[in-house]
Amino acid sequence: MTSDRTPALDPVTYEVIRHKLWSVNEEGSATMIHVSGSPVVHATDYNFGIYTAEGEMAVIGVYLLVPIYTGSMAIREFLGRFDDIADGDVFIINDPYLAAEHQNDVQFCAPFFHDGRLVAWIGCMAHQVDLGGMDAGSWCPTATDVYQEGLRIPPGRIVRRGEVNRELWDVIVANSRMPFTVSNDFTAFLAGLRVARQRLAELAGRYGGEAIAAVMRRSIEGSERQLRDLLRGLPDGVFEHVSYLDRPAPEGTALVRVHCRMEKRGEELVFDFDGSDPQSAGYGMATRAGTVGAVATLMLCLFGSGIPWNHGLMRPVRVVARDGLCVTAVPPIPVSGGAAGANWVAMSAAAGCGAKLVSFSPAHAGLAFGPGDGSWQLAQFGGINQYGEPFAAMYLDSLLWGGPAFAFRDGVDSGGAMVILGGGTQDVEQQEVGQPLLYLWRREVPDSGGAGRHRGGNGIEYAMTPIDSADVSGVLASHGIRLPNRTGIFGGYPGACARFEMVRGSELARLHAAGCSPTRLGEAGGRHEVLAGVSSGVPVRPGDIVNIRMQNGGGYGDPLDRDPAAVLRDLAAGSVSPRAARAVYGVAVAGGAVDAPATAELREELRAQRRREMRLPDAPQAPSGAPPPDASAVPWGESLLLGRGATGDAAVHCGHCSTPLGTPGADWRRLAGVRALPPAELGGLIEVHEALEARQYLCPRCAASLWVEVVPRAGEAPPDFAI
């Protein structure tokens, strides 16, 4: 099927078939979810898609986004390996080194034939609750090699010409702690694929296979065209962003560097991760599949707001990274945590690059958002439930982090995830009826989103204690504990770090009996401890409390520019604390209203403090009264204006007060004032690893916050852009 054989397809038939393909995808995925017995699947950790004969994504739903691209990789793997692909086959794969984020993500792909020709593929995937390995749930954060993790399934056939390969099926199921659930999910895959295949056959019978192929091809080409047009309107250049994966090491916490260098040239984008640290045994290494899937996710969310989602959004994109890096791990490096490890840090870094690029265009600056989803805080519990049965459960409450801020709005509170746009978690009651853990609270954490003119979304924290079971243990693992991955953009502050805490041997029973509901860990007695980022087999005994707090979105713009009325609203809703309202936003409130004169005064004081603390740039200061940039100046977000100075030379101006900062060199930051963000302004929810500091770049004249980043204490981060 090559595009030179596109048959004449009128626009009416095109639209009718296009809608029917959507409908087929929806029917297939609805069937799959209904049949699946897994709560993880019900929280949308799955996907279902229709692909072209060559394996390009043609129809994509709104499920977990990262694996959508790995489905495409899987199909290419099958096409490359097998020359006897036949009608009625269903292929299986979960090998993360080839085409999956981690072993849990088992994919089934079925070729669709019409009149003896391969017309399309239907693919589906769902996170399997357990495929063996050293930890229940197969997410093994302390594994030191891949052989301690869940079963790896190489590309092969689970159904051959309509006959289920029962031997392979049984081998997989026999390796799971939850054989019934896995078997049921596989049945669900086959049910979904069967429905979709049947419906495609009806469509093909009516319009012909070639018409279906042509519709898929044309819609991909349409999206590709739209993206290329958009990219052409943006400046060529190189954009960089660095973040770190933190993980426990024998001595303290080690940092693994993830560097994204994005080059935009003409209509194409290259994401280059070669500057990242090499792979190393231990938590958080990602495979190429996981990293490319993460970049694809970013492309869908950054550019897909106005462009139909399909492979067209990836055609102008190349991902460069040599084998053996933390984002392209190879055997035997363990990768079960790679579904949300270095590849998520890569996604954050790529989002940073994307924001820096689109913010050069006033027309597209509204697309920009800071580093997206920061960390997946794995909270997996197992043991014996209140009914005396074995249990294993991954708590999807950990999805409820705050979203990133945009130039025109705040981040979404408690549920801003980019990787899952249409999903969420269960009710507390649903969880409590299934697992022997009683919630003490599930609530939004004030000030946990990064401050900014628009603030990042706040996230939740949830605390639980065992009930009716003395046999509960947990696997608790995340990065983003010792540094915020989700820095703000254009002067916005980072969001809160991830955190796992426990109280051992609390006095809950006594307090509850006395009619008290403790609302803080400190009120429950016992011994409080903050856990390291990665712990496995943590016993949770009766009386113990586990509290899990999310890493949240960064802000957009200077917090001192935030509309005081918005701060007042946040205060009333409890989203921002009175302390932060004053210390971070400089808003004074009296009698339930904004005190405007006091606010102006307070903000001036905070600016004065910035001036006192800032180290001025080496570059000479522009004289006061220097001319503003000419009308042709290009804004970069709200931080800079790139135009011409008085002498007609290229000049960088402050985007807030228009003061010339100097001539653009390799790095605009050399023209700005610099200070370390003090703990009072960062709040109590952000930790900064000892080797790093939160650094704020300021306008030397008006003291506006131009950018905040988390960088090594010694040394510089790569420049934001070079255009």
Next chain:
Amino acid sequence: MGPVMIASDIGGTFTDTVTIEADGRVGRYKAPTVPDDPAAGVLATLALAAADGGETTPALLGRAAVFAHGTTVATNAMLEGKRARVGLLQTRGFGDTLPIMRGFKSLGLDEARIKDFRNLVKQELVTPRRLIAEVTERVDYRGRVVVALDEADARAAVRRLREAGAEVYAVSLLWSFKNDRHERRLAAIIAEEAPGAPVTLSCDLMPRLGEYRRSVTTALNASLRPVLGRAVRSLEGRLAAAGLALPPLLMQSHGGLAPVDGIDRVAASTVMSGPVGGVVACTRLGAIAGHRNIVATDMGGTSFEVGLILDGEAHIANSTWVGRHEIALPSVSVRTVGAGSGSLARVAAGMLRVGPESAGAVPGPACYGAGGSEPTVADADLVLGYLNPENFLGGRMRLDRALARRAIETHVAAPLGMSAEQAAEGIKTIVDARLADLIRNATVEQGYDPADFVLYAYGGAGPTHAFSYGAELGIAEIVVPATASVHSAYGIAVSDLMVAEELSDPMMSPPGTEDYAAAIPPAALTARLERVAARARDKLARAGAEPARAVLAYAVEMRFRFQIHVLHVRLPAPPFDAAAVRALVGRFIEAYEARFGAGSAFTAAGIELTTFRVVARVPLERPPPARAPEAARDAPAPGRREVYQGGAWREAAVLGPAHLAPGARIEGLAIVEMPDTTIVIGAGQAGRVDPHGNLVITRAASGGRA
């Protein structure tokens, strides 16, 4: 004259009224709705009805054996933000249940809007966070009290809410459906602290597992009580003044009627009051015609609504949506998409799209001549010859074919290099295919093939398009009811007094259970359903019905353990023995495999019975439907006009109401111009008028597929 049943559907634009006389004759009346005075539209239709029978409105109302109505009051209050300020009390530690929204930012959005990440935000809260207070108390999953209610703390919380401006109160505590003591005590405390303020308890309104939906529903209900209460009292007063001697009844979302007295206590159960009437009407007509499985389709100006009737009963879901808010009360399930006669056709990048954007009522389609310049589905129907420009809305509005043609030429035909007719037919093909896709999804989701259904089509545009989307689905029989233009009002007129009660109280069997009767004790199952039945009977008695006359239907929501989605399985009346429990599980597995394929049953996991439902109805006495009038002897000969279909102009017969005598047979291609809609019978199809005046369209080779 004898007793008459009267029913009005007070819609957004029109108020429709249906009268059913003792001999079964049906009268149909329509008048514009006066937005700020719903009684005005009703009285206007009653005046028409009275004039029709040569009597006065007081005389007509004096004969009323039943007056029932449907209203959009609650829905409009939600859409227009005219709800009362509600103070919500929640369990300590869980006051953010509403803002957290279980983490979903996509609720109530379609896929296209979910994919728009930068604009993807949560909906407005049903009550602001400052009007939500936590109280110290906690109950666990078994209903045991973990932390006793701190009454002093609760009292202080109520005071704070009152001072913050709460006008009404809602209480939704964790596990209150397992143990309602704390909620009831809070009601008493609120009564002391805020005397006279209405209170809604979640354990009364919606004793179901799932605190998010329960809290939203309880808070919404509380906030709708004043506005609904005022509206029904006002209507009741106006009708009484006009001569109505009995209390009116009101249609609820679950498809049954309730007296208006006290209806505000379940105000949120009336949000689908109007739309479900059409589905109920189809149920009734289907029962007469012997149709057990029906797809009920209502196509209007901006939306297309699909309801399902399965085995003779309207499918009742356990929630419904108003905008982005989910109301988790039993509701006749009606799926809606933005596709109607006002849907806009647009060309972008060489591709033709129809909807979901709509020209709305203003300016409306280009052919209305009200300033709309973009082409719509109605413009296409006009250009293709399906619509008669002189007969729109019974001739009350003249359509401009030249404007329709120009809009299509400019915006669709020219960019795509087609003729105006080809472009118009393209618009129609696309919209009809979309409607067919939607119907397919709705039936497949319930595990059925659409080809096994009879299609009913009503609403302004349904009868015009059904011949096409019905054929696309391979449906054998399409029915356009005689009451198509006032179908919801007719449905309200033929509804029963009804209550639907639910209770969550999970029972489960361990993994690997062989004998389900051992794991699910029959006595415990009996006790649960009898408890729900007692509540239902009690509510019916309070509604003035004789509980002894009630017909009770029992159902259980079941699933395999570790699954989320449930199936409703019907049960005989309690008591149950071991054999009954085994039979119930057997029916569940059978239904599950019928829906998801043989061998898909997840029996190894064990099963769970989550929620118990009793629907109790007291049928209202109503006459059998009368035979439709015979053909008028002076019926004019059918007219003729050209219709563009399948790429060519074809001649179609044009008929009117006078031709729809029982037994009449009409060969397609034909158009039947009714006062408020236009029925199309496609080429190769034939229409037959049944004894009651409904038009049944089948494939011309009789009995074949339409």
